[in-house]
Amino acid sequence: MHKTVTLRLKEDIYKIFSETAKAENRSLSNFIETAALQNIREQQFVDDVELAEIMSNDNLLNRLKEGSNEAKQLKGRFVD
Structure with a gap:
């Protein structure tokens, strides 16, 4: 089951996330999820x-x- 998470971002951070997601042809949600998982994997292994x-x-x-x-x-x- 999917969960909804509310995230508060500063305007400049939101803009960076949004532009990067658009450049990668991803939704903002998918971009943030993918980036977070990648960071966790890099830290664990x-x-x-x-x-x-x-x-x-x-x-x-x-x-x-x-x-x-x-x-x-x-x-x-x-x-x-």
């Missing part, structure tokens, strides 16, 4: 270059494995 860097860092991988094992054994404490 690493790109190929970043993943390669992580995978090549043995010290980091060892620390991540140790932390994962400690979490499974309920060692340590969570800090806010």
Whole structure:
């Protein structure tokens, strides 16, 4: 089921969104939804270059494995 969301935008931001949506032949709603989802995906996942860097860092991988094992054994404490 679709949900309706009200969004308050400054005039200049609305104009940018509206012009960009029109240039991409999209509705304003579709443009905002697509842009928001793209931003979320970029924040949640690493790109190929970043993943390669992580995978090549043995010290980091060892620390991540140790932390994962400690979490499974309920060692340590969570800090806010």
